[in-house]
Amino acid sequence: MIGLDALASLSPASDSRAGEVLRLRREISRMQRRRSEHTLLPLDPAFSALLPEEGLQTGTSYTVSPSPSLVLALLSAASQKGHWCAVVGMPTLGVEAAAAFGIDLARLILVPDPGERWLAATSALAEVVPLIVVHPATRARDADVSRLSARLRDRGCTLLVTETPGTGRWPQSEGTIRLQDPHWHGLGAGWGLLSDCTVTVTAQTRHTSRPSSVQVRLPGGHGAVETVGAELTALPALPPEIVGQGDSAPPELLRWAEAG
Secondary structure, eight states, X not given: OOSGGGOOOOXXXXXXXXXXXXXXXXXXHHTOOOOOOOSEXXXXXXXXXXXXXXXXXXXXXXXXXXXXXXXXXXXXXXXHTTOOEEEESOTTOOHHHHHHTTOOGGGEEEEOOOGGGHHHHHHHHTTTOSEEEEOOSSOOOHHHHHHXXXXXXXXXXXXXXXXXXXXXXXXXXXXXXXXXXXXXXXXXXXXXXXXXXXXXXXXXXXXXXXXXXXXXXXXXXXXXXXXXXXXXXXXXXXXXXXHTTGGGSOHHHXXXXXXX
């Protein structure tokens, strides 16, 4: 199996690059799988309202923001269901952060720095891995995009392509998933520690007339994605007999009233 135990690192500065590609292809051939029977890959419940069918369509591609936290959050639910995942071209992606999102590291394939061979690595992985994230190093030609799209459909693979100024929106994309308005929490006036970040995640597909948005903590206090709920919940009114008791009311009820 290819995972953290057998990391396929394709460095453009390495003379062994071609050998690594061949080794990756041999491993992929060894773990060759049939076409996926699933039409959707699951998403974290915090993202369930983003897409019409509450999941990522298989055999398609999506354009996503190049945020490591967003990437890991989009992989987490599928990984927890036992699906293999791969990340191509993101050398700063942290495995500890991946584990915090609940991603199974034994079924995570990393190709940190493939250089100009990012498309070849992605195409090879699409044969066996159902969910792939790729950060393109260069703009792909239309003919190469069409061939990769055909392979995605044939193998039932879902591709998440990070959006960069140099590459723009991925051609033939099913939709976009973007992270906006990040607000970090935990720092005061010269003190404190960053605790979590509140963001807005917006998605739109070719079949939706308007975008959908959710506000989440990404990362949350425990490292994973968390739904943002109401900061304060209104407490029910105290019964009249309690209100009239004043200081004679039970202490626990007084504390409850003061908390409100």
